[in-house]
Amino acid sequence: MNERLVLRPVRDEDAPRLIALIGAAYDEYPGCVLDLPELDDDLPVPATTAARRGGRWWVLEDEGRLVGSVGTGALQDDGSVELKRLYVAASHRRRGLASLLVGRVEAQAAGVGASRVVLWSDTRFLDAHRLYTGAGFVDTGARRDLHDPSHTTEIEFAKPVEVEPSLHAVRSWDGPFGVEQVRWLDLPDGASFLGEVPGTGDDHLGGPVAYTVEVDDAWRTRRATVAGPHGRQVLTSDGAGRWWRDGEPADDLAGCLDVDVEVTPLTNTLPIRRAGAGDVRAAWVRVPGPTIEPLGQTYTDEGGGRWTYRSGGGFVADLTVDDDGLVVDYAAVDDAGTRTAVWSRR
Structure with a gap:
């Protein structure tokens, strides 16, 4: 990772920059909008929300600019950990940073004893789907409608935890x-x-x-x-x-x-x-x-x-x-x- 880049736990004061990062990603897809304070209620207080839910959340900074994000849910009874909020700024894509962030989640999952990592992704996010399949995730066939202003349907991807704890x-x-x-x-x-x-x-x-x-x-x-x-x-x-x-x-x-x-x-x-x-x-x-x-x-x-x-x-x-x-x-x-x-x- 470039020495200018810093990967650290999210803080609540990161909220405005985090919202801007994710909002910019949504702007790339017509009809996708943030749903604040409803569906996206984690964004105004990201650290507090992650703590309450028992997960972890990290952000990636480049000389003070927030350029990436990824989080996890807590370990579930079925042995899964959910990958959440993976975003990389357009200016920093194609550098392997998304793979780095996915790796952070896989290491976290292995360390809490999980057997698999799961995630849900908007059907419109095709570039993200290519990233996930390239990292070994497979489409489970499950779908869910969020009934949100973006009319989102999500696809579930899953991958066994292959990282040795x-x-x-x-x-x-x-x-x-x-x-x-x-x-x-x-x-x-x-x-x-x-x-x-x-x-x-x-x-x-x-x-x-x-x-x-x-x-x-x-x-x-x-x-x-x-x-x-x-x-x-x-x-x-x-x-x-x-x-x-x-x-x-x-x-x-x-x-x-x-x-x-x-x-x-x-x-x-x-x-x-x-x-x-x-x-x-x-x-x-x-x-x-x-x-x-x-x-x-x-x-x-x-x-x-x-x-x-x-x-x-x-x-x-x-x-x-x-x-x-x-x-x-x-x-x-x-x-x-x-x-x-x-x-x-x-």
Whole structure:
């Protein structure tokens, strides 16, 4: 990529330039118009919308001029991730930039564990269709009418995820709910964690619990899911203290930057990597749920990979972390100073 070009996460203040970029692309096709604030309601606040929906969105700049855009939806239950809002300014086409942006989406999809990438494209956007088929996407045969001012009909394209996910680490713990394993996968600008707690040895859970956590490159939680016999919970965040639960505002979690999933030590890693020692406020996901509440926490660096964790409820634990900052041993400490192992590396 040309050194003048910068690919970065979208910001809400990009909205006017983003609208101009997409509006110019629509102007190339008679009858295509933006539908603000209805169908195109993501454009006035692109970063906030992407955060609420659990997706990612990037823009491409050339010396301050916004010349490209691409985004993704969140991982769906069918294993798909949707490619969204792919546009390149006319002045910057035929340079491989669209392929670069598609590659960013494929890397994101691989990193969250997706099996395929899907997209919907206006039947009139023939140049885009050639790009997609050249990149390995196929027309699935599905069509949908948007009933918008442009009288849009869209074609669905899909492609298996062929990019190998970048596996950073695999960790396992012996714990109160069986042997837990988590995979740490690298994302283009962050990381994802995919774990499963077997739920054995404790009838409280009622069976296996699967969780995912996505963080950005500053280790701020952006999306978390917890699914088990008692249902599924989805949290999303803008990384600046604003949260949504199943797409609806979760104002009680305002100010939290981390998620803490009750049944795993993995999430104690997040504030250690993000902030180090100090006081934090986490979105505490109770399992089996459905309670999610803010929880004050304090982390103290004791040196040599040892940390003391204290929660707002008076709970104390000794933590040991590895060279990656991942918690590998977790022991509860009572008022008398007696340590009881809860999770231990396997």
